[in-house]
Amino acid sequence: MNPVAQTGLVLSTGEGVLFWVLAPLAVIGALWLLFSRRTVHIAASIAGVMIALAIFYTALEAPFLGVAQVVVYTGAVMMLFLFVIMLVGVDSSESLVETLAGQRWIAVLGGIGLVVLVVGIVVGAKLPDGVGLAQANADTNPVGVARLIFGEFVFSFELTGALLITAALGALILTHRQRLSKRIGQRELADAKLAAFGQGGSSETITVTPSPGVYARHNSADSPALDAFGEPVQSSVPTVLRIRGQEAGVDQLDADRVATIAARGDMKEIDG
């Protein structure tokens, strides 16, 4: 099998070099999909694969598609992926332990089978001689493509437009959240707080939540505020830190200060 020898289309050595440099890179980047645990890394590597493909397109005498590939995939689609990864959780690294029985083996089998079959077919097929696009791209490639798109394929093109609009609407609807309750503004919040206070809630609910870090010796956000009796006020520490268990205990605060405040509180109690 040596199609190159007979073809009128002779691929340059430069293209060969380009291919043999980029193709392994693209495969490695694609394999990242299978083996990396960090979603962001995967997205970045796939973006790389897309760029590699864009270069291949250009080499294959399709500069218009090459540019479009960069714009659409690398610029729009992969960025959209990154946004969603950000929304869903950057650090939600996924364990690679398979949970479905036999799934991994089936996947490996299917993958190898696909590669063998596809490559086998492509290599074994009696392909025609390469013609090259010199003639088709006589008026530059974008013009040639445009002639087809706005000529032979104009109806499909219009349909694609409709599809895009529908997709945009669909995405809007899918991510739309119906407001089921009344919007809670500042006034409503204040009213609710006062009402809770009237019902016998603690005084804490009526005032502004105390800020953390007042008695801090270091990074303040994890140090709870203390109330008048020297007790830590839970709500002063950000929820995230509390859930992670990174909240500082009273013992980690300035002991003297705490004692002073506690003493004042005691005095107050005696006065009362």
Place this chain on the structure above:
Amino acid sequence: MDTLNLSWLLIAIPLASAGVLLVLGRRVDRWGHWLGVLASAASAAGAIAMLVELLGRGAADRSVGVHLFRWIPAGDLNVDAGLLVDPLSLTFVLLITFVGTLIHIYAVAYMEHDTDRRRFFAYLNLFVAAMLVLVLADSYALLFLGWEGVGLASYLLIGFWNYRSDYAVAAKKAFVMNRVGDMGMLVAMMALFATFGSVNYETVFAAAEGTNQGVLTLVGLMLLVGACGKSAQFPLQAWLGDAMAGPTPVSALIHAATMVTAGVYLIVRSGPIFEGAPTAQLVVVIIGAITLLFGAIIGCAKDDLKKALAASTMSQIGYMILAAGLGPIGYAFAIFHLVTHGFFKAGMFLGAGSVMHGMGEEVDMRRFGGLRRYMKVTYATFAFGWLAILGVPPFSGFWSKDKIIEAAFVGEGWRPLVFGSVALLGAGITAFYMSRLFFMTFHGEKRWNDGHSSTPDTAIARTPVQHPHESPRLMTVPMIVLAVGSVALGGLLSIGGVFTSWLEPVTGVVGDHEPVLPVWLLMTLTLAVVVVGLVLAWRQYAASSVPVIALAGSVLTRAARKDLYQDEVNDGLLVQPGQYLTRSLVYGDRQVIDGAVGGLGRVMVRLGDVTRRLQTGYVRSYAATMTIGLVALVAVVLATRI
């Protein structure tokens, strides 16, 4: 000619009125009943105009067909909707419209306090229209339309107060038993079509002569089944007693004067068929004789005023059927008795309605008694009807019933003796039970609570206080008119054989037939049995006191009270075997068919249960299946291609 061409108006007017009353609904509540009366009266006027027209012609020209439109053009079966105006149908038209109008007027007062009076009149008009279709039709198909129409109207009117479930059941019973008869009608029509290729009277009767007797017998018997259903003849008689659930005007119009006599009309109209089938004729006579006695015996034991009258109707129609079965000799008398009966029985039903009206809807005769002092008009009109049905000369019944008895004695061999004796015996029993009914209601001592009796019977005192009173003028006038008919109609129409010669174009000319016994002897015998029955009834129910609570009575009395076990017989012979069959079919259906189907279903469910485990719900499993499938598919294609 013009008058007759408009005969369709007779049907259209009441039909249109019924439509208006039903469609416009409550908006016409105020005057709807008068529209009904008017429609019926208009039909009656049209009928009289037609009578004048026909009387102006020679006897031979009195049968006129009026073609209306092509009704069923279906290949070989072509049915045209046409009317046949001849003396027979016109007699019926006159009876229906005239008596019908009187009863309409009566009902205006009778139904005054019913909120649904308008609907009642709509149904009554519907009935009149359907009945006119029945008698005016010129083919069996159109007759059947009317036949079903009156069945529908009858059903609607029996169940008029259908909020009472037993009334609704009575309506259903009448409807279902009529369906049995209709089956016979349908079979008869199919046989007619198969034999003659037509169901038109003219074609059929012209071809009937010389047709295979077996076919005619089949048709005749099937027509008889239809007649039995509609006319409450044995063995399809059970519905009539229960049909008294309807308002009394309905009982008078439909279940005494007109609809129930449709069977007689059918047999007389189908005369040419029956004449070709002596066996069928004999069966007709036997059925008539059985029903005659059957109804009379039941009538003797019933304490319900209306049901006793219903039994009497059944018995009297038995007379007519018997006469109709005798052949041309009896046709005219059957129709004659039908007409006179239509008058006096309707009159008595209206009288019964008047009594019920005055007695707070009470129907138990044992709680009447001595009412003659309180409702003089009702008493007098009822008395005339009573005398007429007894066959006392010169009242109407005498002229018609006596002739039937005479005709029953005509013939050879055993038949005249048997049927004549039955007819004669029936006359005696009729005299007894009608007198019993009459005396129990109007004579004897009061057996109702008048509110101030010094020593009231405990059984009486517990009942509500009654204030018997005469009915309003709107009710009494129709009764009076009908009473006049009961008195004079028979005599008038018998003068010089007016009626029989009027019907001759249809029934055929009949020569003189001598009964096996001399006529004077028959007449004397008849009068004698009537007097015996009357005297017996007088002694038992007028001269001596009647117990308020019925005594146990003899075996026959108890059987008669239960309608000679007609319901039990129907139940045992038809309903229970039918139910058993149904149950076994249901069982078979459940076990065998459902078992097979259900079993298949269960197997599939099990299978599904197993394959269900393949559906893990994991997208990745599905995707894996797809991938493996794709690989396998491509591999197979490659393996086979290369």
Place this chain on the structure above:
Amino acid sequence: MSLVNYLVLSGILFSIGAVTVLVRRNAIVAFMGVELMLNAANLTFVTFARMHGELQGQVIAFFVMVVAATEVVIGLAIIVSIFRTRGSASIDDVNLLKS
């Protein structure tokens, strides 16, 4: 060096994408696998366009790109809304079709 090399590369990339869909539980990653498969197909189209000297293949690739873009929009919107309601981006957690 021949055009077949491009086709082989395309086949390899396609298979990697397919295996990704089978193996990865994270919906976003699986989705990127789908995108990779689409791109591999595009590469084939473009290669064949050059082989035959016709531009139709490029036009089809262009349409695939557009459809892929809309698909990404909808797919990601679905992933986001599922994540909102179920608090997970794992496709194994969405197994309501399980009997």
